[in-house]
Amino acid sequence: MxxxxxxLLVAPLLLLVMALYxxxxxxxxxxxxxxxxxxxxxxxxxxxxxxxxRILWTTLRVCLLTTFGAVLAGYLVxxxxxxxxxxxxxxxLTFVLVSFWVSVLVRAFAWLTLLxxxxxxxxxxxxxxxxxxxxxxxxxxxxxxxxxIHYMIPYAVLPLLANMQGLDGRVMxxxxxxxxxxxxxxxxxxxxxxxxxxxxxxxxxxxxxxxxYVTPAILGGGRVLMAxxxxxxxxxxxxxxxxxxxxxxxxxxxxxxxxxxLSRFMKLSEVFGAKA
Amino acid sequence: MPDPxxxxxxxxxxxxxxxxxxxxxxxxxxxxxxxxxxxxLGPSGSGKTSLLMxxxxxxxxxxxxIALDGQxxxxxxxxxxxxxxxxxxxxxxxHMSVWQNIAYPLEVxxxxxxxxxxxxxxxxxxxxxxxxxxxxxxxxxxxxxxRVALARALSFNPQILLLDEPLGALDKKLRTDVQEQLKDxxxxxxxxxxxxxxxQEEALSMSDRVVIMNxxxxxxxxxxxxxxxxxxxxxxxxxxGKSNFLxxxxxxxxxxxxxxxxxxxxxxxxxxxxAPGVGELVTLALxxxxxxxxxxxxxxxxxxxxxxxxxxxxxxxxxxxxxxxxGFGSVTAEVGAWRNPHxxxxxxxxxxxxxxxxxxxxxxxxxx
Numbered sequence: 001m002x003x004x005x006x007x008l009l010v011a012p013l014l015l016l017v018m019a020l021y022x023x024x025x026x027x028x029x030x031x032x033x034x035x036x037x038x039x040x041x042x043x044x045x046x047x048x049x050x051x052x053x054r055i056l057w058t059t060l061r062v063c064l065l066t067t068f069g070a071v072l073a074g075y076l077v078x079x080x081x082x083x084x085x086x087x088x089x090x091x092x093l094t095f096v097l098v099s100f101w102v103s104v105l106v107r108a109f110a111w112l113t114l115l116x117x118x119x120x121x122x123x124x125x126x127x128x129x130x131x132x133x134x135x136x137x138x139x140x141x142x143x144x145x146x147x148x149i150h151y152m153i154p155y156a157v158l159p160l161l162a163n164m165q166g167l168d169g170r171v172m173x174x175x176x177x178x179x180x181x182x183x184x185x186x187x188x189x190x191x192x193x194x195x196x197x198x199x200x201x202x203x204x205x206x207x208x209x210x211x212x213y214v215t216p217a218i219l220g221g222g223r224v225l226m227a228x229x230x231x232x233x234x235x236x237x238x239x240x241x242x243x244x245x246x247x248x249x250x251x252x253x254x255x256x257x258x259x260x261x262l263s264r265f266m267k268l269s270e271v272f273g274a275k276a
Numbered sequence: 277m278p279d280p281x282x283x284x285x286x287x288x289x290x291x292x293x294x295x296x297x298x299x300x301x302x303x304x305x306x307x308x309x310x311x312x313x314x315x316x317l318g319p320s321g322s323g324k325t326s327l328l329m330x331x332x333x334x335x336x337x338x339x340x341x342i343a344l345d346g347q348x349x350x351x352x353x354x355x356x357x358x359x360x361x362x363x364x365x366x367x368x369x370x371h372m373s374v375w376q377n378i379a380y381p382l383e384v385x386x387x388x389x390x391x392x393x394x395x396x397x398x399x400x401x402x403x404x405x406x407x408x409x410x411x412x413x414x415x416x417x418x419x420x421x422x423r424v425a426l427a428r429a430l431s432f433n434p435q436i437l438l439l440d441e442p443l444g445a446l447d448k449k450l451r452t453d454v455q456e457q458l459k460d461x462x463x464x465x466x467x468x469x470x471x472x473x474x475x476q477e478e479a480l481s482m483s484d485r486v487v488i489m490n491x492x493x494x495x496x497x498x499x500x501x502x503x504x505x506x507x508x509x510x511x512x513x514x515x516x517g518k519s520n521f522l523x524x525x526x527x528x529x530x531x532x533x534x535x536x537x538x539x540x541x542x543x544x545x546x547x548x549x550x551a552p553g554v555g556e557l558v559t560l561a562l563x564x565x566x567x568x569x570x571x572x573x574x575x576x577x578x579x580x581x582x583x584x585x586x587x588x589x590x591x592x593x594x595x596x597x598x599x600x601x602x603g604f605g606s607v608t609a610e611v612g613a614w615r616n617p618h619x620x621x622x623x624x625x626x627x628x629x630x631x632x633x634x635x636x637x638x639x640x641x642x643x644x
Contacts, residue, residue, distance in 0.1 A: 170367035173334055176354040177361040178381035179432060188380075192371045 074156025139221025163197025580629030
């Protein structure tokens with residue numbers, strides 16, 4: 001690629017991004033090896049402190065389960081949308097996007113009122129006699145998962161839908177005409193052909209989930225401490241900026257390592273729908 | 277016991293397909309004989325692909341029945357019909373190699389490993405793609421992809437192979453080669469081929485029988501030369517090859533020879549079947565290559581018209597001479613280019629003449 005004049009058009013924006021985004025990130029990385037004094041003592045805490053290890057494990061577990069749940073549910077939604085008439089599909093797309101516009105705070109509290117001890121669902125379960133005691137859906141990890149999966153489904157639907165709509169339906173017809181029933185056709189043809197969409201959706205959901213803060217704080221009821229909330233406590237309450245920036249660096253590095261590993265197996269630009 | 281003549285092969289009985297108020301296929305009745313090469317020919321929107329999709333099991337008929345060897349198969353899903361199919365654009369599995377594509381129908385039938393191995397090898401040899409067996413479809417040329425699609429559709433020995441415009445994506449030169457290969461393949465595997473195309477040359481050169489379709493209906497069924505020499509309607513005469521149409525009222529009927537007046541000239545026609553009565557309006561189809569074009573002679577024509585050359589088009593092996601006949605319209609003739617004694621120029625008046633049996637009596641057929 002030759003450097004051309006169009007770079008001049010982009011240059012101001014590029015500088016702005018450098019100044020407002022890249023510089024603070026570098027600063028954070030720097031803090032993690034300089035606060036409170038120069039050295040790797042912040043990183044040593046990872047092995048020394050069992051609470052840090054527990055937080056990282058909780059974060060990883062919740063994010064993996066969220067990714068699994070959201071991609072599974074998103075696959076079903078996208079599959080239905082891909083096979084609807086285009087008019088109905090745009091209706092469904094509208095409904096999927098509407099949930100984008102509702103604030104994450106509102107949604108977390110909505111789940112509380114629905115699933116709480118005195119919430120709608122428990123009320124219905126008890127009055128119908130299915131259970132005597134209210135079931136604790138929220139203020140635990142289950143609540144966090146429900147809230148996060150719900151939030152992440154649209155992020156899973158969009159790459160999956162783009163993938164599914166790009167498929168040639170005749171390929172599936174061909175499989176049927178060659179003697180494969182619907183299930184075999186799905187397993188051997190449709191699923192492998194939607195793998196790029198599944199990967200894209202999984203990466204997107206997992207990476208965004210890593211930074212979840214509001215939903216675990218509200219629906220976890222303080223019992224599910226994830227990395228983002230812990231970082232905020234370190235920054236705002238205990239003022240251990242070194243530990244906080246170490247965790248942030250770790251998460252950034254983790255995401256980059258994930259992307260790098262995946263890019264060895266597939267073209268990331270294709271996974272995210274950009275065709276060169 | 278059912279009549280063996282009608283129960284062998286594929287039978288379509290009153291097959292119709294409606295999409296809302298649009299009738300894509302109307303009351304199609306057809307017997308497809310075992311082992312024949314049958315072509316469904318028609319312009320786009322004539323219902324030929326819908327008909328094929330109903331046979332394949334991808335489209336539910338609104339009315340009628342499909343029977344194979346006397347057994348109705350209308351309730352069978354596509355995967356239970358055991359018909360091979362070659363799709364428009366081939367529809368190869370993009371994530372599987374050539375080998376895996378061809379093995380797929382055998383694997384879903386749970387055939388033993390060794391048998392699959394030898395059968396795939398056999399198919400690769402048949403379509404001459406052995407050295408490409410590890411390639412992915414996107415690494416192949418259009419013609420090679422088409423051969424993989426054929427090998428895949430034939431690997432499980434289907435009794436019937438359905439082909440939906442399989443040559444549409446190939447260039448003209450390659451198409452002629454592949455037509456030869458397809459005919460050869462048909463002879464060797466002995467399956468029934470049902471072939472959909474809008475290309476009349478393909479239909480004429482490959483088929484045992486051609487079904488001409490228009491507006492969802494069967495216009496005429498017959499062997500290629502039957503259809504070409506004896507079209508029954510204006511549509512058939514015009515869609516399969518080109519035709520001039522002479523319209524006039526019958527002035528005399530003398531046995532099998534009838535005379536009528538076209539643009540002030542007497543035209544004679546020898547009928548094959550029943551001759552229409554005097555005074556009836558008739559339409560005669562006349563193929564361009566059956567017209568003799570000659571410079572204006574002295575003697576009056578016994579069977580012909582006089583026209584003025586309006587354009588000449590050179591096609592290498594032949595010329596197309598378009599003439600304007602006063603009081604009638606344009607008549608197109610085809611003359612050989614090699615050693616033709618005459619040279620024609622636009623504006624020249626020429627004699628157009630033909631034999632009495634060169635014309636074919638056709639019906640107008642408002643729709644078909």
